[in-house]
Amino acid sequence: MPMRRVDIERVRSLPLFQSAAQRTFDNLIAGAFLQKFPAGTTLLMEGDPVDFLYVLVEGLAELQGTWNDKETTLAVLRPVSTFILAAVVLDADALMTARTIERSDILMISGESVRRAMKEDAGFAVAVAEELSGCYRGLVRTVKNQKLRGASERLANYLLAEQVSQGGGPTLILPHEKRVLASLLGMTPENLSRAFANLADYGVTVSGPEVTLLRPIALDRMAKPDRLIDSHLLPSAARVGMADRECRASAAGTIGALN
Amino acid sequence: MPMRRVDIERVRSLPLFQSAAQRTFDNLIAGAFLQKFPAGTTLLMEGDPVDFLYVLVEGLAELQGTWNDKETTLAVLRPVSTFILAAVVLDADALMTARTIERSDILMISGESVRRAMKEDAGFAVAVAEELSGCYRGLVRTVKNQKLRGASERLANYLLAEQVSQGGGPTLILPHEKRVLASLLGMTPENLSRAFANLADYGVTVSGPEVTLLRPIALDRMAKPDRLIDSHLLPSAARVGMADRECRASAAGTIGALN
DNA sequence: TCGCCGCCTTGATGTGGATCAACTCGCCTC
DNA sequence: GAGGCGAGTTGATCCACATCAAGGCGGCGA
Numbered sequence: 001m002p003m004r005r006v007d008i009e010r011v012r013s014l015p016l017f018q019s020a021a022q023r024t025f026d027n028l029i030a031g032a033f034l035q036k037f038p039a040g041t042t043l044l045m046e047g048d049p050v051d052f053l054y055v056l057v058e059g060l061a062e063l064q065g066t067w068n069d070k071e072t073t074l075a076v077l078r079p080v081s082t083f084i085l086a087a088v089v090l091d092a093d094a095l096m097t098a099r100t101i102e103r104s105d106i107l108m109i110s111g112e113s114v115r116r117a118m119k120e121d122a123g124f125a126v127a128v129a130e131e132l133s134g135c136y137r138g139l140v141r142t143v144k145n146q147k148l149r150g151a152s153e154r155l156a157n158y159l160l161a162e163q164v165s166q167g168g169g170p171t172l173i174l175p176h177e178k179r180v181l182a183s184l185l186g187m188t189p190e191n192l193s194r195a196f197a198n199l200a201d202y203g204v205t206v207s208g209p210e211v212t213l214l215r216p217i218a219l220d221r222m223a224k225p226d227r228l229i230d231s232h233l234l235p236s237a238a239r240v241g242m243a244d245r246e247c248r249a250s251a252a253g254t255i256g257a258l259n
Numbered sequence: 260m261p262m263r264r265v266d267i268e269r270v271r272s273l274p275l276f277q278s279a280a281q282r283t284f285d286n287l288i289a290g291a292f293l294q295k296f297p298a299g300t301t302l303l304m305e306g307d308p309v310d311f312l313y314v315l316v317e318g319l320a321e322l323q324g325t326w327n328d329k330e331t332t333l334a335v336l337r338p339v340s341t342f343i344l345a346a347v348v349l350d351a352d353a354l355m356t357a358r359t360i361e362r363s364d365i366l367m368i369s370g371e372s373v374r375r376a377m378k379e380d381a382g383f384a385v386a387v388a389e390e391l392s393g394c395y396r397g398l399v400r401t402v403k404n405q406k407l408r409g410a411s412e413r414l415a416n417y418l419l420a421e422q423v424s425q426g427g428g429p430t431l432i433l434p435h436e437k438r439v440l441a442s443l444l445g446m447t448p449e450n451l452s453r454a455f456a457n458l459a460d461y462g463v464t465v466s467g468p469e470v471t472l473l474r475p476i477a478l479d480r481m482a483k484p485d486r487l488i489d490s491h492l493l494p495s496a497a498r499v500g501m502a503d504r505e506c507r508a509s510a511a512g513t514i515g516a517l518n
Numbered sequence: 519t520c521g522c523c524g525c526c527t528t529g530a531t532g533t534g535g536a537t538c539a540a541c542t543c544g545c546c547t548c
Numbered sequence: 549g550a551g552g553c554g555a556g557t558t559g560a561t562c563c564a565c566a567t568c569a570a571g572g573c574g575g576c577g578a
Contacts, residue, residue: 086392125384133345
């Protein structure tokens with residue numbers, strides 16, 4: 001329950017908190033608490049009022065949306081990222097359900113104190129606006145990805161993005177069940193299997209959670225990744241700093257800090 | 260080119276600017292200019308650097324995304340709304356193309372000065388964060404709408420939303436060409452026609468741009484609108500103020516202030 | 519007034535993806 | 549080690565939606 005110094009440092013170094021005054025940051029974490037949740041825990045239900053800003057410090061979590069008994073995954077979050085920020089800022093009800101995928105450590109910061117901190121510390125308010133801008137742009141990418149691409153194209157681009165985020169080697173590990181990936185990419189599990197089968201022609205081989213890209217150039221040619229949809233291809237690597245936090249948000253995949 | 264007092268007042272009363280200090284506001288519009296554009300003008304191309312925050316004061320505009328020679332409409336904007344805010348905050352390239360649909364009056368505010376104003380005026384920075392939160396949530400609704408509903412369901416919900424936004428009468432006027440609507444709803448024009456035909460069973464009759472809902476209850480039962488997707492059904496109408504700006508963002512339709 | 523040109527509609531056909539059902543395989547329990 | 553999951557794959561079928569091809573209709577310019 002009490003935060004370790006290490007965890008505090010990790011949170012402090014998030015873009016969201018980096019430019020906040022020390023006093024602001026102290027106030028924020030003063031009333032916050034770190035909690036461990038087992039896999040599969042629902043942290044927050046769609047439609048519920050949101051009392052906390054959540055920070056995933058360790059583990060894996062998922063944001064999903066529901067309608068008419070259908071369910072879809074909107075994002076998979078990995079550490080360290082914040083979520084539910086927009087609802088906190090507006091003090092509104094959650095539009096998405098948040099669930100842990102793995103056992104996770106989650107920091108919960110009072111929403112009320114976040115709103116207060118924004119009013120008192122312009123630096124923090126700016127950071128919040130920047131974070132939200134990145135989230136927003138991540139979602140724009142997601143919508144374009146959904147509306148403009150077919151299923152295998154979405155998968156191909158997801159794989160290419162995962163590849164770079166896992167170091168660029170030819171083989172990568174799917175970070176979670178295929179069923180979750182299918183939902184994230186907007187298809188059924190059955191269809192994800194078939195999409196993988198299609199990509200075999202482009203040198204994609206699958207073995208359990210392990211995917212190897214044997215012909216990355218061929219795959220790239222079919223995937224046609226685009227910097228205005230797929231955030232893994234950065235403009236030039238020059239601007240690594242602040243404003244680039246957007247780059248953590250991937251259209252098809254793990255959206256860094258979503259809400 | 261010089262702004263009329265009326266226009267200034269309209270802009271000033273936007274949620275984005277309401278809580279800004281007078282001095283901040285004056286600085287912002289000092290370097291701004293109002294310009295008229297004919298219908299079909301491209302204001303900003305996908306991928307271009309963004310130098311201005313745009314405010315649609317009069318007319319109708321559209322935001323679209325492209326990939327691989329395909330095009331899709333992400334939002335239709337009506338006055339008064341701002342757009343391209345997220346890109347301005349991050350000083351990043353545009354992810355969407357902005358086009359006028361009708362002859363429009365557009366106010367352009369220096370992006371640089373917006374970023375400066377945020378740092379100097381915490382009230383304004385908070386307003387920007389709130390605006391972005393609303394935009395973000397609008398997009399979450401859009402994604403859910405897209406991934407969870409079928410074409411006729413999307414159309415039905417669009418019509419119900421338009422109905423309330425046009426005063427609640429049984430007949431409403433489509434604000435733009437059907438082809439744009441089709442793209443916005445994620446289908447082809449041909450399919451939009453057929454979707455309208457489907458809805459005939461639920462009392463929807465179409466005559467040119469004029470749509471009449473003869474059996475709103477039946478239509479509602481098939482559309483299954485949901486407050487977590489369709490923002491036209493507000494929680495309680497109690498909170499009309501600030502934080503509720505989000506309500507202007509409609510999942511399927513005219514997203515109030517998008518970027 | 520005629521004729522052209524978009525927008526919209528309608529029909530015929532094709533296809534991507536959903537659905538339903540069966541089967542495998544690894545894992546966990548007993 | 550037998551049984552029983554639940555995840556994943558595979559195949560058969562179905563359906564929603566896209567695509568292709570005409571045709572109607574209204575607006576606008578010559």
